[in-house]
Amino acid sequence: MTNSLNFTIIEGRLTRTADMLYTKNGNAMCKFDLAVNEYYKTDNEYKTVTSFITVNVWGKYAETISQYMEKGTAVRIIGSIKQNNWEDKDGCRKSELYVNANSVEFLDWDKRHEEKINA
Numbered sequence: 001m002t003n004s005l006n007f008t009i010i011e012g013r014l015t016r017t018a019d020m021l022y023t024k025n026g027n028a029m030c031k032f033d034l035a036v037n038e039y040y041k042t043d044n045e046y047k048t049v050t051s052f053i054t055v056n057v058w059g060k061y062a063e064t065i066s067q068y069m070e071k072g073t074a075v076r077i078i079g080s081i082k083q084n085n086w087e088d089k090d091g092c093r094k095s096e097l098y099v100n101a102n103s104v105e106f107l108d109w110d111k112r113h114e115e116k117i118n119a
Helices: 059-066 111-118
Strands: 008-014 019-022 028-042 045-058 074-087 093-106
Touching: 019 059, 028 059, 045 059, 045 074
Parallel strands: 045 093
Antiparallel strands: 008 028, 008 074, 019 028, 028 045, 074 093
16 A cells, blocks of 8 residues: 555535635646544434545546546545644634545446546
């Protein structure tokens, strides 16, 4: 799989249609957020906790998958966790974790999507 200890697999649904962006150097990046649910039981009642995770996909792969990713699409992401650090306009240090995807697998692929590809 990988020699890195920084390896993650997550499954979830897109919270909105993926954004296709380009860097100043012209590199393609597809950015989207996943809603990932965790279920647990407490006092004989089932509860759900939802986490929202930002995912970035780069290059030609980003351009291809962005065509088919829309709100509600279920996907499995394989990648690594990255951290972005910066200072805001008031000089406060900020930090954000996100997943840099190496692989995106569609989990609820259906005939509708097959027709889009073959058209």
